[in-house]
Amino acid sequence: MTDIAIQLEGVSLDYPKQKSGGGLLREVLTGRFRKTRDAASWHRAVADLDLTVNRGEVIGIMGPNGSGKSTLLRVIAGIYAPDEGTVRTRGRITLLAGVGTGFNRELTGRENIMLTGSIFGFDHKQMTEMAQSIIEFSGIENFIDEPLRTYSSGMRARLGFSIVSHMEPNILLLDEVMSVGDHDFRKRSRARIEEMVKGDATVVIVSHSANLLRELCDHVYYIESGRFETAGDIESAIERYQSEKESN
Amino acid sequence: MGRDEDSVLELHAETPTLSAPFKMFHNLREYRQLVRHFISRDLKTRYHGSIIGWGWSIAEPLALTVTFYILFAILSDSTDPYRPFNILVGILGWTFFSRTLTRGTTALQRNSGLIQRIYFPREVFLFSQSGFQLVQMLLSMIVLIPLLYHYDLMPTQQLVYFPIAVILIGMLAVGIAFFTSIIQTKVRDMEHIVSVALRIGFYLTPVFYNLDMITGKRVPAEYVDIYLYANPLATYLTMLRCAFTGEPLGISSTHLAVTISSTVLIFLLGSMFFMRRERKAVKNL
Numbered sequence A: 001m002t003d004i005a006i007q008l009e010g011v012s013l014d015y016p017k018q019k020s021g022g023g024l025l026r027e028v029l030t031g032r033f034r035k036t037r038d039a040a041s042w043h044r045a046v047a048d049l050d051l052t053v054n055r056g057e058v059i060g061i062m063g064p065n066g067s068g069k070s071t072l073l074r075v076i077a078g079i080y081a082p083d084e085g086t087v088r089t090r091g092r093i094t095l096l097a098g099v100g101t102g103f104n105r106e107l108t109g110r111e112n113i114m115l116t117g118s119i120f121g122f123d124h125k126q127m128t129e130m131a132q133s134i135i136e137f138s139g140i141e142n143f144i145d146e147p148l149r150t151y152s153s154g155m156r157a158r159l160g161f162s163i164v165s166h167m168e169p170n171i172l173l174l175d176e177v178m179s180v181g182d183h184d185f186r187k188r189s190r191a192r193i194e195e196m197v198k199g200d201a202t203v204v205i206v207s208h209s210a211n212l213l214r215e216l217c218d219h220v221y222y223i224e225s226g227r228f229e230t231a232g233d234i235e236s237a238i239e240r241y242q243s244e245k246e247s248n
Numbered sequence B: 001m002g003r004d005e006d007s008v009l010e011l012h013a014e015t016p017t018l019s020a021p022f023k024m025f026h027n028l029r030e031y032r033q034l035v036r037h038f039i040s041r042d043l044k045t046r047y048h049g050s051i052i053g054w055g056w057s058i059a060e061p062l063a064l065t066v067t068f069y070i071l072f073a074i075l076s077d078s079t080d081p082y083r084p085f086n087i088l089v090g091i092l093g094w095t096f097f098s099r100t101l102t103r104g105t106t107a108l109q110r111n112s113g114l115i116q117r118i119y120f121p122r123e124v125f126l127f128s129q130s131g132f133q134l135v136q137m138l139l140s141m142i143v144l145i146p147l148l149y150h151y152d153l154m155p156t157q158q159l160v161y162f163p164i165a166v167i168l169i170g171m172l173a174v175g176i177a178f179f180t181s182i183i184q185t186k187v188r189d190m191e192h193i194v195s196v197a198l199r200i201g202f203y204l205t206p207v208f209y210n211l212d213m214i215t216g217k218r219v220p221a222e223y224v225d226i227y228l229y230a231n232p233l234a235t236y237l238t239m240l241r242c243a244f245t246g247e248p249l250g251i252s253s254t255h256l257a258v259t260i261s262s263t264v265l266i267f268l269l270g271s272m273f274f275m276r277r278e279r280k281a282v283k284n285l
Helices: A021-033 A069-077 A109-119 A124-138 A153-165 A183-198 A210-216 A234-247 B020-030 B032-046 B053-075 B083-105 B123-150 B157-186 B190-204 B221-230 B232-245 B253-284
Strands: A004-016 A042-054 A058-062 A084-090 A093-096 A171-175 A202-206 A219-224 B008-012
Touching (some): A004 B253, A042 A069, A058 A210, A069 A202, A109 A153, A183 A210, A202 A210, A210 A234, B083 B157, B157 B190, B157 B232
Parallel strands (some): A058 A202, A093 A171
Antiparallel strands (some): A004 A084
16 A cells, blocks of 8 residues: 555546526526536546556556546646545645746746745745755856846746756656757756656656657556546557547 | 655545634644745735835825825714824724735635646635735834824733734634635626625724714614624724723623624634635636
8 A cells, every 4th residue: 555656546527617697697596406417517527537556657648638637637636626536645746737837027036946845835944955956957047036027938937847846746747748948958857857757756747749658657548538548558558549649 | 844755645525624624724834834935925026116115005094094084074073082093093904804805805716827736725825815914904003103102192901902803803804705715716706796895894894983983872772783793893993993092992792702703603614615615616717
C-alpha cells in the first residue's frame, strides 16, 4: 500500500452546463429535488475510471481534445472532488499547466517568487533558500527586483517555469509539455522536465507526442469520453491514438 | 507547512460537514503564510501609481463624514456631542464589513485562474480578503487620534468592546460570504443582490446616525426588538463607538447575547456550507 502514489477507484466527474436566465432559474428551483443527473444539465468528463500508479512510475495519457485528460489531472491534483468514487494520493502534488499562475504585475520578480512559493505551500525559510537557485535558472538576475509588468512575456514565462521546476513534488502532473522562452531556454527547460521525470517523482504526463511518451513512460493509456480505452500498454495506446486521428 | 512526503490525501464524493469548522481552522494554521502573503500583496498594490497613495484610505471616509455632518446639521436636531467622531467610526466599521462581504462574494470567481491550476484551501481567499480590509480599517483609524484629543476622550475599560466588535463584524462578513461566494460561482446574480442589500443596509444601519435615534421615542419598543435582532451590525457599530467614547451601550444583555450567538452560528453554518461545496462549486468557474 505504501508503494502506491495515486489510486483512483471508480472516479467520475460531471461538469455542470452553464446556464443563464430562465434555464438557470428553473434549475435553481427544481435542481435540488432531482435525484438523477440528466444530460441536458451535466456533461460527464471522467467516467468510472480506475487507475493505480506506483511510486516512481511514469504514466502517459493520450486522447483527442475534450476527452477528459486535463480534467483527470485536476481531479488527481485535488482541484475538483470526484462526483463518484475515491481519489487517494500520497505526497506533495504539483500540476504543471501554464506557468506564471498567481503572478502579480506590480510586485517584483523576487516578491513573486515568494508569493508563488507560499501558494505551493512552502514557508518563508524554504523559499529564501530556494530563491537564489530559481533566479539563476531563470537567467533574469538583472531584472529580479523590477516589477513584473516591466518584463517581456518570455521573461515572465522563464521565471514561472523556473519556480515550478524547483517545487520538487512527489507527484508531478504535466499537462502538455510546455515550450517557453527562447531556443536556449526551451532546451534547458526540456532537460529540466526530463530530469524531474527521471528522478524519484511519480509522474503523469498528458501529451500528443508519441515520441515523448515512448521515451519517458512506463505505461500509456488512451482516453476517450472520459474512459480508458487501452489497458496501459504503450504501443497499443499510441496506435489507437494515431488511428483515431487519421479517421477524423 | 503544506503537504509532506507521506501525507495521504483522500477525496470522496461525499465531504464531512460537522468537522468542517475544525478542518478550516487547521487549514488556516497550515496556510497562514499564504494568507499573510496575499494580504501584503494587496496592501502593496492597492494604491500603486497614485499620488497620495495611502492618503486615500483616510481621505475617502473623511469626505463622507463631512458630508453627513453637514447634512445632519441641516436636517436633524440631534444633540450628540461627538457627532463627527461617531459618524467617522460608523463609516470605517461599515466599510470594513461591506468591503469584506463584497470582495468575499466574488473571491472565488476573481481567482478562477489560480483555483483551476493549483489546490490549496479556498477559504484562504475569504480570510485574506477580510484580513486586508481589517488592516486597511486600522490604518484609517489613525485619523481618529486627533479627534480623540479634540474631545478629550481618555481610554476607559470599555475599550475592550473594540476588539470584540471588530472580530464579530469580520465573522459576520466572512460568515455570509461563505454562502454568497459559493452561490456566486453558479448564479452570478449573487453579487448584485449583495450590492443592493448593502446599499439599503447602509441607510438602515446606524452608520451616519446613532442607535439611540432608533431606540429612542420615535420607534415602538417591539419594533426595536426586531430591529436589533435583524441587524447585528447596529449592535456592533454601537459597540465600536462606545469603545472610544465611554458612553453606555444602551443595549440589553439579552439582546447582546442573542446577537452575538446568531453571528457565531452564521459563521459556523457558513463554514460547513463552504467546506461541503467548494470543490464542486469551482467546476462552475
